[in-house]
Amino acid sequence: MSTDESKHPFPPFTLETAKQKVKAAQHMWNSQDPSKICLGYTPDSVWRNRDSFLQGREAIIQFLSAKWAREKQYKLRKELFAFTDNKIAVQFRYEYYNEAESQWYRCYGLEDWTFAPNGQMEKRQMSGNDVKIREEARWFADGTTEAEWDVVPISAAHW
Structure with a gap:
């Protein structure tokens, strides 16, 4: 994905463009x-x-670098929850392995995003x-792919 593609689509969002933005982030x-x-x-x-x-951005790079130094075999699934003109809410699940603990984890959560007119998240x-x-x-x-993860919606996933 090029730098320009990481910004598309731009607000105001429609149902289709909000879904595209969520999958691009995933x-x-x-x-x-x-x-x-x-x-x-x-x-x-x-x-x-x-x-x-x-x-x-420098703080984002440092944060994510440290995150993935701890969270091995990270795999994330995001799904659109709600949206308005320049805001999107997502629900997500991700799994990772903590080597220090020899333990697998799943994280359940929500995010809210606000976008600038240029399509970047502010x-x-x-x-x-x-x-x-x-x-x-x-x-x-x-061995499974993101496309395979997307077959079952998060809202229907087994707890």
């Missing part, structure tokens, strides 16, 4: 490339991620809860 985050991911955010983007507050707020899972309980098994 794809970018699953790349686990903080230097590319940060280009979808304004240079002074403000984040709240659980109990962390940060601002700007505000991201995330709330999530991590739950320990057994390896055999993973939804995002090794």
